[in-house]
Amino acid sequence: MLVEDNAEYRQVIAPAINDELDIDLASQFGTAERALDSLQEQADSVKPDVILLDLRLPGMDGLSAIEHLRAQSNQAKIIVLTQSDHEEDVLRAISCGAAGYLLKSATLSQITDGIRTVYTGGGLLNTKLAAMIMRRLKKLLxxxxxxxxxxxxxxxxxxxxxxxxxxxxxxxxxxxxxxxxxxxxxxxxxxxxxxxxxxxxxxxxxxxxxxxx
CATH class of the missing domain: 1.10.10.10 (Winged helix-like DNA-binding domain superfamily/Winged helix DNA-binding domain)
Structure with missing residues (x-):
């Protein structure tokens, strides 16, 4: 599932995902509320394995949506896909339960590889963001x-x-x-x-x- 309010960006991401033989983009929404409604309405059907989620969304923002999305589809792994490289956004997303955090500057192959990584149980951080988190944690340990x-x-x-x-x-x-x-x-x-x-x-x-x- 893709939750992204920018229609032009969805038009770039969606075909790239569907071009991958082992990945299927089942649904896409412009707001977190519509995504949550869809998960609730289809409670008995197959739910997404991975959700790509923007942070800056109209209505409910992505950070607030993470907990709700995980509650509606607890097996789904969430990858935040955003323009924000603010340290607090990264830390809050991870603490809320996101399995990955990618910037929109990532290449299409990095995004599809990231989906596979998270699907198989791995964690995912942009290299720059991982270094930032490491620096923060090293100060604490x-x-x-x-x-x-x-x-x-x-x-x-x-x-x-x-x-x-x-x-x-x-x-x-x-x-x-x-x-x-x-x-x-x-x-x-x-x-x-x-x-x-x-x-x-x-x-x-x-x-x-x-x-x-």
Whole structure:
């Protein structure tokens, strides 16, 4: 489901999503109220797996809508898709239950890859926004806890590296692109302050980021 009041932007996003063989855009609405009405009216039918949600909507804004959308369709993962890169918007969206946050400057492929990532249980943040969140959290955590700041998806990638999987195999198993895997690996190396996969795996086990069993 797409909830976006800008008709021109919907006309760009909708065909791109429907061009993907494994993704179907079932519905689109210009307001959160209409989206919620639709979910309530179709309570017994198939509900969306992923909802793309703008923040700046007429009537009920996107941040207020997140809780209501999750209540109406509790299995749906919500990706905020907005122009706002304000730190408070990002933090509030995540605290309200959004599984992802993308800026509208994202490419169409980044959006469709993001839908797959969230659908398979991963979290999603624009790289710039992720760095911002990391900086905020690092101020709150003592230094000996900072190695645990890998995202769920990064831990998944690191676990597969520990199993000896190559990057192409990781991409296939997680249903993400090779480029996305490379980005995750680069972030892992940076966070763990290592130069290669064996060092990352060893350090992750040593500090309890990966389980020993």
């Amino acid at each position: 003592p230094s000996d806890e900072r190695l645990e700041m890998l995202t769920e998806r990064e831990v998944e990638v690191l676990s597969l590296l520990a199993d000896g999987c190559e990057r192409k195999s990781i991409a296939d198993q997680l249903r993400i692109s090779n480029a996305t895997v490379c980005t995750h690996v680069a972030h892992i190396y940076e966070k763990l302050k290592v130069q290669n996969a064996p060092a990352a795996v060893a350090k992750a086990f040593r500090f309890g980021v990966l389980p020993t069993q």
